[in-house]
Structure formats: C-alpha cells, structure tokens
Amino acid sequence: MSQAMIRAGLTALLLAVAAPSLAVLPDEMLADPKLEARAREISKGLRCLVCRNENIDESNADLARDLRLLVRERLSAGDSDRQVVDYVVDRYGEYVLLSPTTKGANWLLWAAGPLMLLMGGGLAWVYLRGRARAPHPQDAALTEEEQERLRRILDQQDG
Structure with a gap:
C-alpha cells in the first residue's frame, strides 16, 4: 500500500468522523468555551425544520444555521438553557424539539402506541376465546x- 493511499484513507476517515461537526462554522462559534458548550448541548435537542431527522448542529441547511445563531445570541444575552429552548419553541412550535414534551395534545401521541397495543391484544384475546368456544x-x-x-x-356411487 502506498503512502498516498494511506493518507487518502486517513483523510476520508477523519472527514467521516468529523462530518457532523462541520455544520457549525467557525464564524458561528462563541468566544467563550463554556457558552459554546452550552450552545452545542442545546442544539443537540433542536430539530432542523428542513432536514427533520437531524439536529441543528449537524445540519447544513440555512434555517439550521439561523437557529444556531439564534441560540448563541440568546445565550450571549444571558438567557438560561431553558429560556433559550422556550424562546425557540415559542417561535417555531414544539416540532422543533427532537424529543417533544408530553404536555397538551402531545400526551395522545405518546399514549397512542401503548393504547393500540392494548387494544390489539384485547381484540386478539376476544377472537381466540370466541374461536375456542365455537x-x-x-x-x-x-x-x-x-x-x-x-x-x-x-x-349410488358404488352401483
């Protein structure tokens, strides 16, 4: 194996490992490492509204960049982590959360899976009992x- 192939392989490996962190551009980062760490932690819980299954830290979408800047702006203004998340949710709705709350109508979404499982089990039980009695x-x-x-x-068949 040549040196060039090894370097190319290592470069590809490093890019694959670092790919999620490439979305946050250097001009977005805060000078204070503690605030930047808080911003990264908050960003992990916020959904990119364009990509849908990525958090805003991993997304390269323009809207994700705007959200990252908004989070950093609110942190720089002195907001707590909870206040920043509440501010973003107030502007964009609960869909922006990767893990929605169980408040309001969301409880129905959280309960739908177990309720459907119980209903299906009950229907199966009734069906099997009726079948056993038939x-x-x-x-x-x-x-x-x-x-x-x-x-x-x-x-008649014999004769």
Missing part, C-alpha cells in the same frame, strides 16, 4: 336423516 365441525354427529342420505349417495 363448535368444531368434526365433533358434530350426523342426524339419522343425514346418515340415511349419505348411505344413499354412497350406494
């Missing part, structure tokens, strides 16, 4: 009339 065709005996008719049919 008479099985092989257990039912033939009446005298049915037996005579069956004998006639079988006799």
Whole structure:
C-alpha cells in the first residue's frame, strides 16, 4: 500500500468522523468555551425544520444555521438553557424539539402506541376465546336423516 493511499484513507476517515461537526462554522462559534458548550448541548435537542431527522448542529441547511445563531445570541444575552429552548419553541412550535414534551395534545401521541397495543391484544384475546368456544365441525354427529342420505349417495356411487 502506498503512502498516498494511506493518507487518502486517513483523510476520508477523519472527514467521516468529523462530518457532523462541520455544520457549525467557525464564524458561528462563541468566544467563550463554556457558552459554546452550552450552545452545542442545546442544539443537540433542536430539530432542523428542513432536514427533520437531524439536529441543528449537524445540519447544513440555512434555517439550521439561523437557529444556531439564534441560540448563541440568546445565550450571549444571558438567557438560561431553558429560556433559550422556550424562546425557540415559542417561535417555531414544539416540532422543533427532537424529543417533544408530553404536555397538551402531545400526551395522545405518546399514549397512542401503548393504547393500540392494548387494544390489539384485547381484540386478539376476544377472537381466540370466541374461536375456542365455537363448535368444531368434526365433533358434530350426523342426524339419522343425514346418515340415511349419505348411505344413499354412497350406494349410488358404488352401483
């Protein structure tokens, strides 16, 4: 293996590892490392409204950049982490949270999965119990009339 191939492989590996952190541009970062660390922590919980499944720290979308700058602006103004998140939620709605709260109508979304599982289990139980109680065709005996008719049919086939 040549040196160039090794370097190319290491460069690709480093880029793959560092890719999520490349979204935050140097001009966005705060000079105070403690504030920057708080901004990064807050950004992990905020959804990019364009990408939907990425937090704003990982997204390269313009809106994610605007949100990162907004978070840093609020932190620089002296807001607590909770105040910053509340401010962003007030502007963009609860959808901006990667982990929505269980307040208001969201409780229904959180409860829907377990409720549907319980309902499905209940329906399965009722179905299986009804099926167990139903008479099985092989257990039912033939009446005298049915037996005579069956004998006639079988006799016709033989003769």
